Amino acid sequence: MTDASLQAPTLLLKPDAARASRLRSFRLKDNVFRHLTRASAVAVLGILSGVILALVIGSWLALSTFGIDFLTTESWNPVTEKFGALAPIYGTVVTSLIAMLIAVPVGLGIAIFLTELCPPVLRRPIGVAIELLAGIPSIIYGIWGLFVFAPFLQATLQPALISTFGSVPILSTVFAGPPYGIGILTAGLILAIMVLPFVTSVSRDVFETVPAVLKEAAYGVGCTRWEVIRRIVIPYTRVGLVGGVMLGLGRALGETMAVTFVIGNAHRISGSILAPGTTISASIANEFTEAVGELYTSSLIALGLILFIITFIVLAIARLMLLRLERQQGA
Amino acid sequence: MSLMAPIDHSASRPRYMRRRRLNFVMMSLSLAAAAFGLLWLLAILSTLVFKGVGGLSLDVFTQSTPPPGSQGGLLNAIVGSAIMTAIGVAVGTPIGILAGTYMAEYGRHNRLTTTVRFINDILLSAPSIVIGLFVYEVVVIQMGNFSALAGALALAILVVPVVVRTTEDMLNLVPNQLREAASALGLPRAVVIQRIAYRAARAGMITGVLLAIARVSGETAPLLFTALNNQFWSSDLNAPMASLPVVIFQFALSPYTDWQQLAWTGALLITLAVLTLSIAARILAAGSRK
Numbered sequence: 272m273t274d275a276s277l278q279a280p281t282l283l284l285k286p287d288a289a290r291a292s293r294l295r296s297f298r299l300k301d302n303v304f305r306h307l308t309r310a311s312a313v314a315v316l317g318i319l320s321g322v323i324l325a326l327v328i329g330s331w332l333a334l335s336t337f338g339i340d341f342l343t344t345e346s347w348n349p350v351t352e353k354f355g356a357l358a359p360i361y362g363t364v365v366t367s368l369i370a371m372l373i374a375v376p377v378g379l380g381i382a383i384f385l386t387e388l389c390p391p392v393l394r395r396p397i398g399v400a401i402e403l404l405a406g407i408p409s410i411i412y413g414i415w416g417l418f419v420f421a422p423f424l425q426a427t428l429q430p431a432l433i434s435t436f437g438s439v440p441i442l443s444t445v446f447a448g449p450p451y452g453i454g455i456l457t458a459g460l461i462l463a464i465m466v467l468p469f470v471t472s473v474s475r476d477v478f479e480t481v482p483a484v485l486k487e488a489a490y491g492v493g494c495t496r497w498e499v500i501r502r503i504v505i506p507y508t509r510v511g512l513v514g515g516v517m518l519g520l521g522r523a524l525g526e527t528m529a530v531t532f533v534i535g536n537a538h539r540i541s542g543s544i545l546a547p548g549t550t551i552s553a554s555i556a557n558e559f560t561e562a563v564g565e566l567y568t569s570s571l572i573a574l575g576l577i578l579f580i581i582t583f584i585v586l587a588i589a590r591l592m593l594l595r596l597e598r599q600q601g602a
Numbered sequence: 603m604s605l606m607a608p609i610d611h612s613a614s615r616p617r618y619m620r621r622r623r624l625n626f627v628m629m630s631l632s633l634a635a636a637a638f639g640l641l642w643l644l645a646i647l648s649t650l651v652f653k654g655v656g657g658l659s660l661d662v663f664t665q666s667t668p669p670p671g672s673q674g675g676l677l678n679a680i681v682g683s684a685i686m687t688a689i690g691v692a693v694g695t696p697i698g699i700l701a702g703t704y705m706a707e708y709g710r711h712n713r714l715t716t717t718v719r720f721i722n723d724i725l726l727s728a729p730s731i732v733i734g735l736f737v738y739e740v741v742v743i744q745m746g747n748f749s750a751l752a753g754a755l756a757l758a759i760l761v762v763p764v765v766v767r768t769t770e771d772m773l774n775l776v777p778n779q780l781r782e783a784a785s786a787l788g789l790p791r792a793v794v795i796q797r798i799a800y801r802a803a804r805a806g807m808i809t810g811v812l813l814a815i816a817r818v819s820g821e822t823a824p825l826l827f828t829a830l831n832n833q834f835w836s837s838d839l840n841a842p843m844a845s846l847p848v849v850i851f852q853f854a855l856s857p858y859t860d861w862q863q864l865a866w867t868g869a870l871l872i873t874l875a876v877l878t879l880s881i882a883a884r885i886l887a888a889g890s891r892k
Contacts, residue, residue, distance in 0.1 A: 297790045298790070300793075301792040301793075303792075304792035305704075305708055305792065307700055308701065308703045309708065309709075309714075311696075311697045311701035311703075312705060312709070312714060312718045313718075314701065314762075315697075315701050315718050315722050315725070315763070315766060319725060322728075325735075325739040325740055326735060326736065326739070328739070329735070377635045377639055378639070379635075380635025380636065380639075381636045381639050383635075384632045384635065387632075388633065401643075406880045407820070407873060407877075408819075408821065408822070408876060410820065410822045410851060410872075411869050413854075414854045414866070414869050415649055415650070417855075418649075418653075418854070418862075464642045464646070467642075467643075468643075495625035496625055496628075497625040497628040497629065498621065498625070500628075524729070525730075525731070526729070527730070528822045528823060528847075528851065531851075532854070552731045552823070556731060556823060556826055559735075560826065560827050560830065575732050578731075579728070579729065582727075582728060582729055586727055587724060
């Protein structure tokens with residue numbers, strides 16, 4: 272409402288009435304604004320329930336056709352319309368595990384470097400650089416993985432792994448087969464590079480919550496840097512670190528483009544991590560627009576539902592852990 | 603004097619040396635980790651510049667995506683990305699700001715806020731391809747065709763959690779005395795929020811919007827089966843629309859070298875745009891803290 276529209280009645284009415292009408296308009300606007308903000312907050316919850324609802328409805332056909340077997344069947348055959356989610360689930364879990372096996376120790380190492388070793392002048396630039404890298408779109412990692420990293424692995428790491436472990440009983444299966452370049456291992460390594468900035472920046476933030484007094488006390492009784500980290504910093508931040516790792520895991524599980532480029536999109540479970548495979552998100556990205564038939568589409572949406580449930584659980588645990596750290600700090 | 607030197611050192615020396623050695627090994631490992639991590643990230647960026655710069659020319663910005671083997675650029679993809687990002691941000695930002703306002707101003711400690719914060723944090727890192735599936739179910743199937751509008755909506759859903767998060771954080775930083783002073787003057791709550799709290803938190807909130815733009819402008823997965831792709835120039839919101847990330851995806855996986863070159867150029871452009879936005883957001887946030 273503009274001032275002019277308010278002033279016209281003011282002149283005509285008695286001051287009390289003008290005041291009352293003005294207050295009424297204030298109250299109305301106040302209420303409208305408050306309900307608007309509240310509705311928006313509820314809308315955020317609405318998005319989540321909408322996503323779950325839409326996925327359940329979309330996947331109903333596949334889930335009712337295949338039942339629980341959908342989770343345990345490996346075959347994925349568009350021609351005979353037999354679909355099972357086991358291979359993508361397996362690929363998702365294995366690539367994420369490889370990623371976390373590498374990203375967690377390296378990320379912690381970088382965080383330790385940043386908080387304990389790094390000269391203060393370099394601390395901010397390196398920290399900012401890592402945060403910026405966390406924002407680089409995943410498709411960039413994908414295109415790099417396909418054109419640079421996969422050929423590099425094919426020429427170096429993969430032949431080395433095959434020849435080194437070729438005669439070791441179990442490992443010879445894990446590292447069996449020709450070096451394709453693309454495959455489960457390559458996808459896992461790309462994911463590792465991708466989640467590294469996340470793990471690093473969360474661990475660094477968490478490390479910085481350790482009160483200086485605690486560390487100074489430990490240094491005071493003669494602890495080495497490593498002992499301070501091992502005995503003071505890590506125990507103090509344990510909950511937050513687990514939260515940070517889970518957050519990275521959530522990212523790795525749901526990551527699509529970086530993986531799609533280098534996984535090979537083969538719906539089978541192979542004992543060798545050098546073989547091509549697929550993940551849930553890569554299957555959806557590769558096949559969704561080409562899926563013919565309702566059952567095929569519905570099966571892909573069912574994959575999406577499974578992915579959403581897995582990441583939801585992992586991310587929920589991560590958040591609860593980080594919340595516990597916040598409370599511990601507040602107390 | 604002679605008492606000081608040898609006595610208890612001889613007993614504890616091996617242990618002390620062991621601790622020193624362990625410390626040295628661990629600290630070297632952490633240094634190596636930092637070098638290792640930064641090395642890969644540097645490798646990616648340098649390849650990007652190295653491969654992308656070669657394809658940069660005026661054509662990239664003035665022509666649409668070509669059929670294989672002929673000249674062309676990325677104009678339709680750049681414009682498509684800009685249109686869908688703009689709509690996505692225009693739709694997602696108000697919802698995010700209002701929701702963040704509720705959480706920080708009206709219901710700071712109530713149940714709804716706690717729940718929304720928890721869910722919002724999960725949406726913040728939820729797989730974006732699932733959002734694509736959601737919009738496909740809700741919009742594409744209902745409307746009967748792939749469209750730029752569906753793509754923009756998928757992006758809007760990704761914008762919301764980012765903006766909610768920063769808005770709430772920034773409004774929580776506004777000192778309560780400001781609000782109390784305004785209320786003491788008799789201003790209604792809504793005016794206190796709009797005129798006082800928003801103004802105090804403005805830089806931070808703009809930072810949030812910039813970060814949201816940076817995030818969605820590189821998103822590929824949610825566009826794959828909502829906006830699809832379009833070989834030609836199109837500004838029709840009701841039709842499929844090209845976007846930079848999807849074109850990169852398609853061209854990079856194609857067997858044609860000229861398409862692959864365009865993919866690298868597009869990748870460089872996106873990265874530059876995203877980095878510029880994040881740096882701008884950071885400078886703004888740093889400036890407001892002073």
